[in-house]
Amino acid sequence: MAFTRSSAGPAGPTGPTGPTGPTVGGWLALALLLVSAGQTCSFSLGSDRSPGPTYRTYYFTQKVDHFGFYEDSVFKQRYLISDTHWKKPGGPILFYTGNEGDITLFCNNTGFMWDVAEELQAMLVFAEHRYYGDSMPFGDLSFSDPKYLNYLTSEQALADFAVLIRFLKESIKGAEDSAVIAIGGSYGGMLAAWFRMKYPHVVDGALASSAPIWQFEDLVPCNTYYQIVTNDFKKSGPGCSESVLNSWAAINRVAETSDGLQWLSNAFHLCAPLKNKDDVGAFKGWLIETWVSLAMVDYPYPANFLEPLPAWPIEVVCKFLKNPKSEERELLENIFQAVNVYYNYTGNAPCLNTSQTASGSLGDLGWSYQACTEMVMPFCSDGVSDMFEPRTWDLQAYSDDCYKQWGVRPRASWITSVYGGKNISSYSNIIFSNGGLDPWSAGGVKESISDSLVAIVIPEGAHHLDLRSNSAYDPRSVLQARALEVQYMKKWIEQHRARNGV
Structure with a gap:
């Protein structure tokens, strides 16, 4: 994510509420349907189809504030629709709960929805999260001052989704009796689960993939996240995780002198040379x-x-990290070769930019702000059970970082207060899928809670692998997971039809 963020924890996974908002009519009648036809999802990832099916782009006029009455401004929320396989009247709607990025990115990386659309005879809707992509409540001013960011919350985003679905059902002929299933990955998976919890009359079920809804307060140990990362490296090559672990002390020793800083800068082909202790800290964070x-x-x-x-x-990276006991500069040269796989696999990068975060441009500035308000996820490492430098979770330091950056302080217990923490047994029709390789599974639901709160674990799965397109290289476990997910969605659709006499 190309943004400045607090150094207190990793970037967002890549990602609470009241009434359903105003009734249709009045301001809702001002909804804009600005159509841009002929756009496609390319499915360049894990799929043989390119280009993919077309979708239409629309913009819907949303309230900036769904829960107060003084702020009466509106903004245009972008959403994408494909009805190629939709059977009307009454065919289901698969609704992607957009997360921390441009919605077209998630359209391109959620091939599962396109793969199952024909089988389910479903309409696909991809809704963009406010403050991301084109959906800026205050236009170019949206990130200029914290006062404009006051409406960047998961609660407001869920209300956007609820109001948008109501509009779609009332404005699209044949959709009024359609079942709606929320689908999302990462933060979007959290939103999908919370959407079903908070708006069960709007969505009939939810598929929450790689959704760390329990990565808050003390619901899970704060070091599990980094332990999973370490295990991925440990089993991908001998000496691999040990090389990373030993690299931190090597960096610290080399960085003690100005000559050492220059050597590090040259060895890692950095675009901007390291000059001081703060630069070294940022380098290690990178x-x-x-x-x-x-x-x-x-x-x-x-x-x-x-x-x-x-x-x-990781297997490719680990080929460079076989000798953890190498002399420190040789070890760090190997670390560079490993990092270069990530940032320069194509060989086109003239230098490596440590101000470019590893997550690319997924979240821009939005996730940084959300992590400093609601999305307060504790992380720690001990350098013993993981391959990272020891670091405790320090909420006060985290809060001070956030205040320095945004002028706000986080509410560490808010998410658990609004969404229930682990006390979610009263909810229904949610699938929680998690990959065994994915660090975000640390905060995921990995054991079924009831017959309709179902956990699916994919041992060979990385981050929301099940939401990607079918591939000849998919492990059997993800194929089985997708089949089970479709089975549950069909069940929810039939339940909806029986309930509504469709």
Whole structure:
């Protein structure tokens, strides 16, 4: 994500509420349907189809504030629709709950929805999250001052989705009796689950893939996240995780002198040379995020979700990290070769930019702000059970970072207060899928809670692998997971039809 963010934790996974908003009529009648036809999802990742099916782009006029009455301004929320396989009247709607990025990115990386659209005879809707992509509540001013960011919350985003679905059902002929299933990955998966929890009358079920809804407060140990990353490296090559672990002390020693800083800058082909202790801290943070991102996208085929990468990229990286006991400068040269796989697999980068975060441009500034308000996820490492420098979770330091950056302080217990934490047994019709390789599974639901709160674990799966297109290289476990997900969605659709006499 190309933004400045607090150094207190990793970038967003890549990602609470009241009434359903105003009734149709009045301001809702001002909805804009600005159509741009002929756009496509390319499905360049894990699929043989390119270009993919076409979609239409629309903009819907949303309230900036769904929960107050003084702020009466509106903005245009972008959403994408494909009805190629939709059977009307009454065919279901698969609704992607957009997360921290441009909605076309998620259209391109959620091939599962396109793969099952024909079988389910479904309309596909991809809704963009406010403050991302084209959906800016205050236009160019949206990130200019914290006062304009006051409406960047998950609660407001869910209300946007609820109001948009109501509009679609009332404005699209044949959709009024359609079942709606929310689908999302990462933060979008969190939103999909919370959408079903908070608006069960709007969505009939939810598929929440790689959704770390329990990565808050003390619901899970704060070090599990980095332990999963470490295990991914440990099993991808001998000496690999140990090389990363030993690199931190090597960096610290080399960076003690100005000559050492210059050597590090040259050895890593950095665009901007390291000059001081703060630069070294940022450099190490950049490396940490690189290792984490590799774990997230350890897919069984070449992909470019975050960066262009080979199949099983950690195995490729680990080929350079076989000798953890190498002399420190040789070890760091090997670390560079490994990092270069991530940032320069195509060989086109003239230098490596440490101000470019490993997650690319997924979240811009939005996730940084959300992490400093609602999305307060504790992370820590100990350097023993993981391959990272020891670091405790320090909420006060985190809060101070956020205040310095945004002028706001986080509310660490808000998400659990609004969405229930682990007390979710009263909800229904949610699938929680998690990959065994994905660090975000640390905060995921990995055991079924009831017959309709179902956990699916994909041992060979990285970050929301099940939401990607079918591939000849997919492990059997993800094929089985997708089949089970479709089975549950069909069940929810039939339940909806029986309930509504459709």
